Amino acid sequence: MAVSFRQLRESAPGVFGDGCPTRTVLDHVMSKWGVLVLMALTDGTARWGELKRTVDGVSEKMLASTLRTLVDDGLVARVSYPEVPPRVEYSLTARGEELMARMMPLMAWIGDNADDILAR
Amino acid sequence: MAVSFRQLRESAPGVFGDGCPTRTVLDHVMSKWGVLVLMALTDGTARWGELKRTVDGVSEKMLASTLRTLVDDGLVARVSYPEVPPRVEYSLTARGEELMARMMPLMAWIGDNADDILAR
């Protein structure tokens, strides 16, 4: 394997310790709705209503709080147009694209193997 | 980007829909303690006590249930030696290694960027 947990920890002591920044970011991007929203945005810019439809099962409350967290983290950009009716567009930032470039291979593998994994 | 959410969904319709197998596996491997246990095992075989020390902050209850889930999913192997005192060793299966080969680059990136992300 290219990199181990030990190597990660030794490259930056304290990383992945209880309550450290890495754990916080981990909770944001690996959260149930966080991953799904980020994945939906790999399709490109999307409006609120699109996201609500694409991210199957998400409540308005969770979509709102998930998006706010990801915007605060600088992973998602929010652009609101002063029109009537309102239009708001979400997209990945450059940083978000970097993250998803690393996450999508993992998601593809999970998609390919999920059935096998649960067939036990 | 190499692969998008749309491509994933079109390659296997229903994947990532609410309640589908992919969501379940996602919840297992992306869970707070799931990732950390899996990461700890990228260092190689580890005993229960080692895992409890390495995975900072995990309770015995959560370590037990997390390990049981991962063993059931065929991602982690459990070998118990009939000795006194008992010795039990956990390690990644071939399938677990495949998963972590795709997850560690993501973890490395998060480790590198966590401070920046939260400094806003």
Add this chain to the structure above:
DNA sequence: CCGTATCCTCAAAGATACTG
């Protein structure tokens, strides 16, 4: 159309004690 505000529930997770 795009959210926010409020209330409420229940299951995940912690604490503690105990055992093969």
Add this chain to the structure above:
DNA sequence: CAGTATCTTTGAGGATACGG
């Protein structure tokens, strides 16, 4: 050493109604 059993807590998340 490697867990299990039991009880309690808490906050993530759902439902609903309303506002800009």
